[in-house]
Amino acid sequence: MSIDIGIDLGTASVLVYVKGKGVILKEPSVVAFDRDTNAIKAIGEEARLMLGRTPGNIVAIRPLRQGVISDYTVTEKMIKYFVQKAMGKRTFKKPRISICVPSGVTEVEKKAVEEATYAAGAREVNLIEEPVAAAIGAGIDISKPCGNMIVDVGGGTSDIAVISLGGTVVNTSIKLAGDDFDEAIVRYMRKKHNLLIGERTAEDIKIKIGTTYPLIEDEAMEVRGRNLVTGLPKTVTVTSSETEEALRETTGQIVEAVISVLERTPPELSADILDRGIMLTGGGAMLRGLEELIEEKTGINTMTAEDPMKVVAIGTGQFVEFMGGRKDF
CATH class of the missing domain: 3.90.640.10 (ATPase, substrate binding domain, subdomain 4)
Structure with a gap:
């Protein structure tokens, strides 16, 4: 029995999606470890409660900064912990893991995520860009030749992309979220x-x-x-x-990034976006007034996905099935 797992490896939280079960795990991406012995004390919610409240020898850190791995060994242990927790003890075969990365990451950063996932016990690793995963998770059929605009406001990065035919046409990723x-x-x-x-x-x-x-x-x-x-x-x-x-200055920069992507969008896709609207996803999308603000500045109807926090994880998990369908096509 092989299991397909989708992981939304976020700066603020990690969500794990298992095929057939949905999102079964959502924990903060925080690890607490003892400086003296290098032993890990706690991972996830337990470690988050320790942030800013630990004695000198115990440090609670976030191994991901702005969507990128800043501490490799700790990230590897964290992924391993979450995969084991999601799968339970009885497994005979290593899982296939799809994992998402911000759209603006470099090859080196992609490699780091891939290697950490293999080291955590994956048989096969698929990397997916966050906006694509968000679109699949939000229930948008991205295989059609029409433009969809996704604004994914996470914990460390905001990804803005126009997607058509299963790929990104124009995108930008800003380290503001x-x-x-x-x-x-x-x-x-x-x-x-x-x-x-x-x-x-x-x-x-x-x-x-x-x-x-x-x-x-x-x-x-x-x-x-x-x-x-x-x-x-x-x-x-x-x-x-x-x-x-x-928050005016920070949200202003996100709106500017949205406008800059719209400026670079081909005219046919611009017409589609005007028709279909902008989709907000990610935990940051739950901030009140963001919809209204983007709508006011762009004049385009803006809506938030049903469960914005889980959308990327669901899309990451369903990506393998989606790609399977594409291969037949």
């Missing part, structure tokens, strides 16, 4: 409220009240951190209109 939203909130809190907060708190703010487009009713939440003037813990109330201000 969910993590940069968090950093923008951290900077804003420091500048405006003299409050130092960690990245986990920033992420909470982004998820609960974050918006990139003015809301009809302002929402607020209490944020705790360290006062930079007195050095003591302090509580501040933050509103959603402040998050809009904090």
Whole structure:
């Protein structure tokens, strides 16, 4: 029994799709290990809870930075752990693994992902570009000769591509995404409220009240951190209109990238996109107001995929079947 597995190896989280079962695993891509012994203490959600809260000898790190492997050995162990967890113990044959990479990666970076996956126990490895996987996962039939625009906002990179006939026509990948939203909130809190907060708190703010487009009713939440003037813990109330201000520059750059891809799109495909709209996928697409913002700046109808977080993993898993169909064709 051979198993086909699709892995969305993201900067923020790893999702594993198993053929016939769907997405069965979604964990943060964080690894905690002991500096003294080099032993891995925790992987996934358990390790994420340790971020910014560990003693000196234990470090919680993200082995992927901006969609690219920054720590090879740790990534290999992490992939191995997730593959074993997804497959369970009883396996006789090594799995076929499809894994996705951002559209702008170099050959060297692709090779690193491929080798890490083979080392983690794969029999065969297929690399797929993220926007293509996102389109398949969102249920778009990409084998037809008509243009589809995908904006995949992940944790470390945002991939924007126009896809037709199963391949990308124009694409761009910018190293600006969910993590940069968090950093923008951290900077804003420091500048405006003299409050130092960690990245986990920033992420909470982004998820609960974050918006990139003015809301009809302002929402607020209490944020705790360290006062930079007195050095003591302090509580501040933050509103959603402040998050809009904090995120304006970062989201503006994503919109600019979308416009630059549209400018390079062949006219026939531009007509298709105007007709079919822009599809938003990835965890970053869950940020409120992003649809409205892109729609306002481009004038093109924009919608978010049904389950934006899982779309890439599903597409990665279904890619093998899709390619199987293409081979017969």
